[in-house]
């Protein structure tokens with residue numbers, strides 16, 4: 001049986017004195033899965049991630065991680081790694097020191113860890129940039145550095161909020177190729193927010209469509225394309241029809 005890592009049960013959230021951002025959302029994510037969340041702008045995707053990460057507290061419902069209820073607040077941050085929309089690298093720290101930060105915070109940034117991070121930087125296409133500062137990197141490199149820093153925080157569930165949203169189309173394709181190659185080896189579970197439907201299909205095992213407004217429930221779509229996936233799959237009929245279906249459903253969520 002495949003182990004369940006995260007479950008959201010009837011989760012709701014409202015900012016004080018405002019109508020709910022989302023209500024009664026339920027979903028489960030299995031260990032090792034790559035799950036994307038898509039939905040109209042402003043429907044509450046980033047807010048949902050902040051609630052899962054424990055940065056905001058749900059107004060109702062439960063968050064269970066690895067089958068154990070986390071209770072209110074969902075503050076079991078150790079199990080989660082959150083990468084917000086902006087890369088938030090510290091400008092006064094080198095790439096290496098930025099990536100070591102999560103280990104420093106945990107008091108585990110010994111010499112051995114430094115060499116682990118240096119090896120990872122090579123796999124992330126950042127060899128030779130260990131001592132560079134964030135402003136010396138391209139957009140794609142900054143995102144890879146931020147991604148590695150998120151990975152180094154060790155959380156089993158990675159919450160990635162539009163990590164490639166600000167990149168140009170070519171760089172984004174490169175990032176997809178890189179992530180598809182790397183992914184199998186990392187063995188992490190991912191929740192991924194995107195506006196790019198092709199990106200969602202290419203990377204995900206399942207996609208959840210978030211409703212607009214506080215009514216409606218999450219819709220789930222399985223992506224049954226074989227792995228390993230290749231960028232060129234987006235021309236294949238199975239991919240094209242999934243994309244059309246996703247677009248149709250997304251449009252419906254905006255018009256209800």
Ligand SMILES: Nc1ncnc2c1ncn2[C@@H]1O[C@H](COP(=O)(O)OP(=O)(O)OP(=O)(O)O)[C@@H](O)[C@H]1O
Nearest residue numbers: 015018021039040041042043044045046047048195
């Ligand atoms: N700190 C806040 N206080 C009050 N309302 C907020 C706050 N942050 C977000 N909101 C509102 O909550 C709703 C959901 O915002 P959120 O950023 O989660 O949406 P989103 O789906 O991630 O949007 P996008 O796709 O554009 O990034 C929006 O109506 C937004 O204006």
